[in-house]
Amino acid sequence: MPEPETSEAGPRSVGAPIELEGLTKRYPGSRQPAVDNVSMDIKAGETVVLVGPSGCGKSTTLKMINRLIEPTGGRIRIGGEDVTDMDPVKLRRTIGYAIQASGLFPHMTVAQNIALVPKMLRWPGARVRDRIEEMLDLVGLDPGEFHDRYPRQLSGGQQQRVGVARALAADPPVLLMDEPFGAVDPITRDHLQDELIRLQRDLHKTIVFVTHDFDEAIKIGDRIAVLRERSHIAQFDTPEAILTTPADDFVSGFVGAGAALKRLNLTRVGDVAITDYPTVGVDDPLDEILVRLRSGGTDEVLVLDQRGRPYKWLRRGDIMRAKGSLARAGVLVQDTVTRDATLRDALEAVLTDNTGRVAVTGRRGAYEGVVDVETLMNSVHELLEADRLEAREAQAGLEEQRAAQTHAEQEGAAGPGGEPQA
Numbered sequence: 001m002p003e004p005e006t007s008e009a010g011p012r013s014v015g016a017p018i019e020l021e022g023l024t025k026r027y028p029g030s031r032q033p034a035v036d037n038v039s040m041d042i043k044a045g046e047t048v049v050l051v052g053p054s055g056c057g058k059s060t061t062l063k064m065i066n067r068l069i070e071p072t073g074g075r076i077r078i079g080g081e082d083v084t085d086m087d088p089v090k091l092r093r094t095i096g097y098a099i100q101a102s103g104l105f106p107h108m109t110v111a112q113n114i115a116l117v118p119k120m121l122r123w124p125g126a127r128v129r130d131r132i133e134e135m136l137d138l139v140g141l142d143p144g145e146f147h148d149r150y151p152r153q154l155s156g157g158q159q160q161r162v163g164v165a166r167a168l169a170a171d172p173p174v175l176l177m178d179e180p181f182g183a184v185d186p187i188t189r190d191h192l193q194d195e196l197i198r199l200q201r202d203l204h205k206t207i208v209f210v211t212h213d214f215d216e217a218i219k220i221g222d223r224i225a226v227l228r229e230r231s232h233i234a235q236f237d238t239p240e241a242i243l244t245t246p247a248d249d250f251v252s253g254f255v256g257a258g259a260a261l262k263r264l265n266l267t268r269v270g271d272v273a274i275t276d277y278p279t280v281g282v283d284d285p286l287d288e289i290l291v292r293l294r295s296g297g298t299d300e301v302l303v304l305d306q307r308g309r310p311y312k313w314l315r316r317g318d319i320m321r322a323k324g325s326l327a328r329a330g331v332l333v334q335d336t337v338t339r340d341a342t343l344r345d346a347l348e349a350v351l352t353d354n355t356g357r358v359a360v361t362g363r364r365g366a367y368e369g370v371v372d373v374e375t376l377m378n379s380v381h382e383l384l385e386a387d388r389l390e391a392r393e394a395q396a397g398l399e400e401q402r403a404a405q406t407h408a409e410q411e412g413a414a415g416p417g418g419e420p421q422a
């Protein structure tokens with residue numbers, strides 16, 4: 001298994017393949033195994049999501065990979081090396097692990113939590129200090145602000161970010177995530193998912209992610225393993241394949257209704273047209289803002305705060321109504337999306353903000369452009385049209401098959417000597 005880097009300027013460790021072979025867990029006193037003979041090949045650098053109903057064995061399967069739960073049968077190989085009998089404590093230092101409600105130590109600061117595994121691996125002090133800054137920056141938290149805070153002084157979403165920073169701190173090739181975003185509100189969850197997708201594009205770790213939320217699985221997974229009871233694999237494929245050709249009724253049931261709309265989860269904001277929109281700064285003089293409003297070709301501008309983040313939508317009439325006070329004028333921006341957000345997130349944000357568009361942000365929430373509702377609706381139409389076409393083709397194929405069968409039956413019925421056959 002690739003070791004986490006130990007040299008001062010060594011290359012970043014990228015993902016390692018994981019092979020599960022006949023992995024089984026039988027809890028003491030249980031008649032049935034919780035996980036029964038699971039075999040799975042996970043490629044280096046891919047994100048595999050384990051999804052399935054409650055109690056089907058997702059967490060047990062995941063925790064056997066870092067041996068938080070000892071398998072009762074089968075083998076685990078990481079990076080080609082059999083780790084089934086390796087010292088589990090050593091093993092866990094090479095595997096990142098993030099869980100629901102972040103799992104941070106409450107009596108340690110953010111920095112101490114992140115430094116935990118690098119210190120156990122005896123990284124030099126200066127390197128640990130640099131790494132803390134780097135990790136906080138990576139997960140979008142300002143090091144100056146968050147370094148010395150305690151977990152209780154953070155919001156749920158910020159705690160989750162620190163949880164991910166801690167899991168990645170020792171640069172492990174493999175990251176296991178057990179419902180990491182289960183305990184935060186839906187908008188924060190969307191943003192954390194986007195962050196993970198962005199991180200993974202840079203880091204190429206091998207990620208195994210457990211969730212019972214199929215929409216989350218579609219959004220995050222390169223491949224999804226839909227599990228039924230005792231972790232039996234019902235289907236292990238790309239999100240597209242699972243949505244368009246579910247293997248059986250169990251998988252269709254899990255995909256649920258509205259498969260076409262769920263495909264909105266597969267298209268990213270970055271894949272559609274992001275356009276410029278007139279902006280002003282919150283500290284700009286009022287007369288300049290008025291000039292901008294008149295010359296912008298639109299009667300609305302987006303006000304950015306001091307850090308360049310979307311703050312308010314402002315119409316010309318708003319300033320008049322607020323008697324020239326910028327502080328009172330306009331409508332606060334409720335929701336924004338990043339380029340990694342899905343079209344579904346974007347549609348939700350448009351509906352929340354009710355302005356007909358949503359602001360797109362980059363690192364640390366800075367404004368990058370907008371996506372408008374027409375662009376989103378065109379994409380929805382295209383997706384639905386593609387689905388209809390696919391359904392028509394499948395129907396035509398089916399009819400052709402039936403016609404050929406009927407024809408063959410008629411030919412056969414005539415029999416070789418013209419006699420009807422039994």
Ligand SMILES: Nc1ncnc2c1ncn2[C@@H]1O[C@H](COP(=O)(O)OP(=O)(O)OP(=O)(O)O)[C@@H](O)[C@H]1O
Nearest residue numbers: 027028030034053054055056057058059060061212
């Ligand atoms: N320590 C344990 N002792 C005995 N049985 C257990 C233990 N942990 C889990 N189980 C059982 O093993 C099965 C699988 O549990 P597991 O937590 O892996 O499921 P899961 O798919 O992750 O569920 P959920 O989505 O509800 O978290 C369940 O039937 C559960 O009751």
